[in-house]
Amino acid sequence: MNQEESETERLSSDLALFLSNPNIKSCLADGSLNLSSYASTIAAELSTLEHECIDIYRENHEVIQHLRKDMDECDLILASLQEMLLGFQADLGGLSGDIQALQEKSRTLGFQLENRKGAQDQLRNYLSRIVIAPSLADRICTGPVDTEFILAVQELEKKYQFIHSQNVVHSQGVKPDQTPSGNEMKQHITKLRHRAIGRIRTYFLTTIQSLRSPKTNVRMIQINSMVKYTPLMEFLQDAKIEIYNEIRNVYTESMSMTLYALFRTYAAQLSLLDIEIASRKDVIAVEDSALRDVWTRVNMSKRGDAFCLGSRWEVLEHGRGHGDSNSASSQVNDTSRPILAHVALNEKMKYPYEVIFKSIMMHLMDAVTNEYIFVRQFFQEHGPSTFPAILHRTLNLLLEQLENYLFNCYDCLGLLLMIKLTHSNKRIMRERKIDSLDHFFDSLTNLLWPRLKTVMDKQLRSVRDGDVRKLGAIDLHAHYVSRRYAEFTCSILQILQKGTRGEDVVIQASNSYQHAKSGKHTISTLSKSVGDMSILEHDSKSNDDPNSGVSSRNLSMEKAKSQGSSPRGSAGDLLLTDISTLQEETIFLLQRLSESHSTNKKRIIFLINNLDQIISIFHERKVSGKELNRFNELLMQQRELFVEEELLQTFSKMIAFVQQTEQHMNRPQFSSNTSTKAAAEGYKIEVNAQVVEGLVRDFATNWKQGIEQINRDVLSFFANFRNGMEVLKQSLTQLLLYYTRFQDIIRKVWRSKPPAFCKDLVSTSVILAEIKKYALAI
Structure with missing residues (x-):
């Protein structure tokens, strides 16, 4: 059944192959293809090809025979190789066990090496923290007190702290100072530490002594010779507090005396x-x-x-x-x-x-x-x-x-x-x-x-x-x-x-x-x-x-x-x-x-x-405030008093007449409360016309000389020209005001018919122009 199916499938594939040829496909489509003749044609072609192949083989017979011989030799060689490989396979099967044994042994040796290295590191660390190197001892005992000395003291202090530490436990639960080596080195470290304390004390006391009579700036001594060695003071504070206090007390006393002497000398010089x-x-x-x-x-x-x-x-x-x-x-x-x-x-x-x-x-x-x-x-x-x-x-x-x-x-x-x-x-x-x-x-x-x-x-x-x-x-x-x-x-x-x-x-x-x-x-x-x-x-x-x-x-x-x-x-x-x-x-x-x-x-x-x-x-000092205001008020009061005194010296009659007449006119009958009818009719003011005429003619004759006299007095009395100008301006302004009031009185007394002497009144514009001349001159 399966064979039939396979034959069917093969036939189907052959048909599909034929149909893939476009010529065959077209012949099948139009019915022009004769299968019997086509089969015989194919058979004839195959027979021809077969004869051609036989002829080719006959021509190359020797070559083919030689190739056959080479192939047989190759088969023999491959067989021997196969036999050799099978032997190698057998040998490798025995070696795998040896390799596993070696691997196990290698792991054991690795663990042992790691443990030994750990022990070596611990021992090296322990020895480095307790053993004193000769160079370290030499720097502390004989070397100069410098940066290297500071490093040596710090290293020594680390050793001292380690060997005296109660918290550090060595292997097997033994503390550093309980080991034979630790017990031995403890004495040497303590002795060397005392040597370092003594040298530090000597150095600082000598340096502090130089502060009492400094040959250079005290600050330079402090920075270069003391502050730079602050780690040594930290060492003393932990190692020997008594020495630390001694140095501090000596410094306090020395610096106190130094500052006292410096300021006493400086103050004496100043x-x-x-x-x-x-x-x-x-x-x-x-x-x-x-x-x-x-x-x-x-x-x-x-x-x-x-x-x-x-x-x-x-x-x-x-x-x-x-x-x-x-x-x-x-x-x-x-x-x-x-x-x-x-x-x-x-x-x-x-x-x-x-x-x-x-x-x-x-x-x-x-x-x-x-x-x-x-x-x-x-x-x-x-x-x-x-x-x-x-x-x-x-x-x-x-x-x-x-x-x-x-x-x-x-x-x-x-x-x-x-x-x-x-x-x-x-x-x-x-x-x-x-x-x-x-x-x-x-x-x-x-x-x-x-x-x-x-x-x-x-x-x-x-x-x-x-x-x-x-x-x-x-x-x-x-x-x-x-x-x-x-x-x-x-x-x-x-x-x-x-x-x-x-x-x-x-x-x-x-x-x-x-x-x-x-x-x-x-x-x-x-x-x-x-x-x-x-x-x-x-x-x-x-x-x-x-x-x-x-x-x-x-x-x-x-x-x-x-x-x-x-x-x-x-x-x-x-x-x-x-x-x-x-x-x-x-x-x-x-x-x-x-x-x-x-x-x-x-x-x-x-x-x-x-x-x-x-x-x-x-004003020169640019100071102002209530003090200045107080003096300004007093000055204004005194200027007003001076103006009255100065004007009375030259124009006393006119000023007296103005003041008296205005006082008389300010009586109730001349006040603003008078009835309209009375104000229209007017009250007659008793004024001596001859006196007024004399005042008018006297002022017209002497007013310029009076202003000039005021100017001379002001210049002679007041050295400060600014002050003199203010006094003069105030005096002349007051004079003009008095004369204006004098003219108002004349107009009020002779409202209907001004007297003949009014033509001699000096115009206020003329007086003002004269006042401006003096002001400009000053």
Whole structure:
């Protein structure tokens, strides 16, 4: 059945092959193909091909035979190879067992090698941590103390810590110091460690000894010879705390003495540069006898160094100065940097004490900053144990020197500048995050404020108790008291406003300032008191004057009294109160001085010149506020009085007539409440026509000469042309106003028919033109 199916399938495939021939397919389609003839044709072709093949074989018979022989030989060779491979297969079957045995043995040897390497590493690590190399011992015993010595000590300390550690357990549960080798090396390591401690102690004590008489900068010794060896101090702190404490104590004592000697020498050198700005005689209202030098007999009334600030405010600046920073001279003159004492002495420079004070404080702050950083780095201290002990002696020295200076200090401006400097320095140290000088700055403040109060009271007493007969010659010009007062007040207000990058001035108050006011204090006891903090506001937004640059504020003294207590407040507030008191006392003194003149006009002229001088100085110093406003008001009042006095001297009759007539016309019957009918009919005013005519003709004849006389008087009385121009303008304006009122009276009296002398009235435009000529001339 299967054979039949296969024959069928073969037949089908043959038919498909025939049909694939396009010629056969076309013949089958049109029926032109004869299968019987086609079969015979095929049979004939096959027979032909068969005969051709036989002929080819016969022609190549030898070649075919040779190929047959080669194939037989190949079969023999392949058979032998097969036999050989079968032998190899049998041999390899025996070797596989040997290979497995070798693999197992190799794994065992690998485990053994790994264990031996682990044991070797542990032994090597153990030996390296306890055995002392000869080079290590040599560096510690005889080598110089340098970086290699530090590394050797650190390595030795590691060995020491390892062999004494109770937490490290060797193999078999044995600790390092319980092994024979560990027990032996423990003694050697301990002995070598003691040797290292001794050498470190000797090195640091020798280095610290050099600080007592340094041949180079102390900071360089600290950096190059101590800070660089900080790991050795860490080693001592763990190895021998007694030696560490000894070195720290020796350093504290040595550095304390060094800083004390340096600042004592520096302060002594700077004391030779101090220039006396003010003495006990430098008060605002000083007696005439004190103004004359005993030896030269030269009048010193114009001396104002103690009252004029000048460029002294530059001491509050903290930026670098101008000029060549590499020049020694520029460094000497630059108050933003400490004074080079030897250069200043060679150049014979002189400085106000506040510059010397600032220089010392700058050195102190730099030294404290350096020392603070060094102590934290070298001793690894963050507490106050060492640092205050180093500074104690030096700070006491500076406080004592300042206290001695203040006994004979009468320089208010210098004292206030030093107070501002102290506050600024305190803020600088806080920015550096060092508060160790806070108590010192508080002590400085508590010394400076009481002395400032004492000197301020002396100035106040000089003005309040000033004897007019002893204050020198009094003429119409400005008195030296007004100049001194103006310079002094402006200087204080400028100091309060300047400095510290334009910020509000924070000044520390102290209870001792109150005690100083009552005179119940000594400087030594004042340093114990600590005051409050307050803010003095001095800015351009003062309520006194919206355009003011420097101003002050009042204290409510009555409010304090009403509360049943003495007036209290910050020291700065009390200082401003003293300034206000000084202003009023100065005004009273000028009034007393003016009374020395015989006439009221001269008194007025004297006051105008003095008030004008005060105002001019305020403007020159760019100081404004309630003080300036007060003097401006007084000046305006005195100018008005002078104008009346001056006009009465030349035009007294006309002015008297105008005033009397206007007073008569202002009576009730001439008031605006009069009835309309009465006003229409008018009231007859009793006026002497001859008197009026005389006044008209007299004014027409003499008015130009009168204006010229006023001009001459103003130029002779007032040296300040600006002030004179204002007085002249106000005088001539008032004259024109009086004459206009005089003409109004004439028009009111003779409404219907003006008298004949009216043609002699001078036109106001003519008078105004003449006034403008004088104004332009000035």
